[in-house]
Amino acid sequence: MSIITLTTDFGASSPYVAQMKGVILSLAPSATIVDITHSIGPQDIFAGALALADAAPWFPPETIHVAVVDPGVGTSRMAIAVRTARYWFLAPDNGLLGGVWLREPAIAKFAIENRTLWMPEVSSTFHGRDIFAPVAAHLSLGVAGETLGPHMLEIRDIDWPTPKVSVDELAGEVIAVDSFGNAITSITEKHFRDWLPPDSPQILCGEKAIDRLVRTYGDARQGERVVLFGSSGRLEIAVVGGNAADELNLRRGEIVTLRRKA
Amino acid sequence: MSIITLTTDFGASSPYVAQMKGVILSLAPSATIVDITHSIGPQDIFAGALALADAAPWFPPETIHVAVVDPGVGTSRMAIAVRTARYWFLAPDNGLLGGVWLREPAIAKFAIENRTLWMPEVSSTFHGRDIFAPVAAHLSLGVAGETLGPHMLEIRDIDWPTPKVSVDELAGEVIAVDSFGNAITSITEKHFRDWLPPDSPQILCGEKAIDRLVRTYGDARQGERVVLFGSSGRLEIAVVGGNAADELNLRRGEIVTLRRKA
């Protein structure tokens, strides 16, 4: 019994996902396949990296996480398999695993080059189905990392947004908007605590003032603008019972600032 | 082999759902997890209650149904586990199980309070992952209801819409619109039969006249406005080959009236 997860930009309910599942089940009929998400925006590597980084740690040890957001498919970009203490991660070498390392350091990195583990015919536009799916299936059956291809020294990283900290200010940015319209920021609970926060900081999202920091949505009144630490430990901007992204017109990249009051 | 179903308002293809699945599989690796739906509108408890009530009865005995539409997450609202003759239902105590009781009476109701069955760290915004998922996994492994927490005497109900009946009129309302644009009403086949319906009642949806009652879509011509009893036994308004909700501008709450002709 092994678990293989899928994270792609193919779209919810895409038949491309089903093609990957068919390939996996053809080689590893008893694999349990779990969708992390297929709603990553087209070619949005950062969004894929974030979804994968937040979801992967909740899976049992030995889970094989496959991520395919792959604008460079069919070009010279490498396909990689990375081993951490608990998991396998397979992805194109384009930074898509860059959020994972923040929690799970890489132990061994392999280039996926052994064609005997791929589909017999490999298309130039769908390596998810023709390379990543069969390699994941083979790993789930016990193939060793060394069999996939040579060790790699370097893999590509991603530009992960880090908050700016000063005595008076902690400034991050919106990095995602979830289906409730909550705007998730680059500020983690650790960043916040290390900043030695005041009792009630002034909170600005762009130029819009946020009312206050709360522990959960139900601690504020309907319609109140709040920030809170969400379920992945990141500061989120929410409108209670509403949609913060719509009501405050928030997009990725919007600056979020916490300030000591004068 | 046990089955755990999930009904949430997290959005189709949400990575939050995957986090719940990871937790469940970490504790109960052989569980079969089935999505009922994740497309419930944000915080729309009634829509969740309806989807769950209509889908749950089709699952095998001993299925564990987990529903998370949870505006009060992290506040004093209780988390509950309810046993019926055939199933377990886990949900926040906010009426989300209120549609289930119409078909499956509760036999035993438990407060989910035993923290040893929860995740070691519990966020204040995502009890689906931190409480409901691990408790469902433990139940699937055979933990007894009494282990979850104390018996509850009362749980919260939901205001379930009931049609108004008189000799001349049967009046219900639109309670959901499906992906085909069919508008599903609160009038069940039983309500209809108990009313001793005339051969061809006059049918009004708001002020718009519906052509006739049919047995299935194909019994009418393309574009005809019909009502019929849908697959969950509820009267539906449909436009054959079209989208009734769009064409007749139907929303939840719209009144639907059947009348004896004078």
Place this chain on the structure above:
Amino acid sequence: MSIITLTTDFGASSPYVAQMKGVILSLAPSATIVDITHSIGPQDIFAGALALADAAPWFPPETIHVAVVDPGVGTSRMAIAVRTARYWFLAPDNGLLGGVWLREPAIAKFAIENRTLWMPEVSSTFHGRDIFAPVAAHLSLGVAGETLGPHMLEIRDIDWPTPKVSVDELAGEVIAVDSFGNAITSITEKHFRDWLPPDSPQILCGEKAIDRLVRTYGDARQGERVVLFGSSGRLEIAVVGGNAADELNLRRGEIVTLRRKA
């Protein structure tokens, strides 16, 4: 361990799909159920036929493929079960399997008429749940085709678009748009090769000129308009890093022409 796939027009994350899964698991608890897609447009038989034809061949032998796009549900249209060398296909007899035959010829065709294999009560609007799901489950448990009902001589076909070929021109049409906005055409790699293509044909999509034929997206610059053979062997129109359907205003039926330059 057997695999049952589902292809429907019920909408992503539809609770109707969950009802089918509940029925299947009630009869065949160890079946692995895989969604091909539920995002087929309402009653769009051709789109369902295409998604199924492209995804089905990637599944292991003995997979049971169930497809439900069924505008004639509850009327006199037949329900059919077709055996190919590798698979079972179950669908309403309305052409929905018409794309499959291009790759997997039918070996035996059965009318699904044996009511002892259906749900005890059959609705007139949801045969996916009441007929196809239980019959698929029974097939997965080893029931013979002959048990389902009598052999059929003829089943309905679908009007599959075939390119027009002349010495100077190969003309097909857009048959689908994927979630990346790539427009997939009726021209396959085989059609193209049989045409003895020139080195660099002139490419027109409606009246819009396409820059060139490439092997994969990354072979062209951002924003370039290209055609390439996609992962199902069909010629696709793409805008690199963009959305061809939006930018070129492409819809199904748009004519795509390859011409020898004078």
